[in-house]
Amino acid sequence: MARKNGTGNGSQKTVSDARSDLLARAERNAEGAAPVKTDPLGDAKAARAVVEAVREHAAEMARRGLPAAYCDAALELAREIEEHLSALPAAGVAARGRTPEMAELLADAASTAQAIRGAVLRLSRGPDGRKTARDLGFGQPFSARQPAHVARALQRILDGLEAHKELKEDLGLMPEDIQTIQDLARDLGKLPGTGAPISDEQAALLQAQGALRAFFDLFAAKTSLALSADPDERSRLLSLIPRADDRRHLRRSTPELASG
Secondary structure (H helix, E strand, C coil): CCCCCCCCCCCCCCHHHHHHHHHHHHHHHHHCCCCEECCHHHHHHHHHHHHHHHHHCHHHHHHCCCCHHHHHHHHHHHHHHHHHHHCCCHHHHHHHCCCHHHHHHHHHHHHHHHHHHHHHHHHCCCCCHHHHHHHCCCCCEECCCCHHHHHHHHHHHHHHHHHCHHHHHHHCCCHHHHHHHHHHHHHHCCCCCCCCCCCHHHHHHHHHHHHHHHHHHHHHHHHHHHCCCCHHHHHHHHCCCCCCEEHHHCCCCCCCCEEC
């Protein structure tokens, strides 16, 4: 049972409650097709500094709805991110076993998927834009290094364009462009490992990182108000959060593990 400490809104939350809240916030962000791109290891390391900053202003932060339980949940998520990352090097080993032709095909397919995804983001800023982006695969784990991820991204693009035919014209896609996407998806499907299930490790990493970013968002919001009278301290605390570019405004994606 949560201990009452009288520090205000949210003070009775347990670590489990805080974690569930952060995961729910991350899920809503993903459903909105508006996740951010940051280095997961950098986020995990920054979490410790952010938690320390919260503890320096514990009473005021708790009064504004960010009690200690959120800090404990954030540290838990940071540890999970590091554990998931340590389990992922096998993907790099598989990449070294590809022939130049296989690597070139994967690079072409990933580049095509990224170019279309980037263009879609520019055209999906209206009221229904997030649903459209979601239909085209945004919010799912995506690594340009993994054939299974790229193949899924291409297929979601094809399915999404079929469901949102107006996008083809808006994007300027020609029939030959659609054929190219189909050919890449077909050829990519022949690569070893493409048909394997998407790694649960990567999905779990994305989920944990999304929840940690939700913690950073809460921290930034509370800090902006709690320290409004002390701009220097407010700036110091906000600078602890790793900078991130909103994926809905990126010119292009990078060939690293990311959501979007």
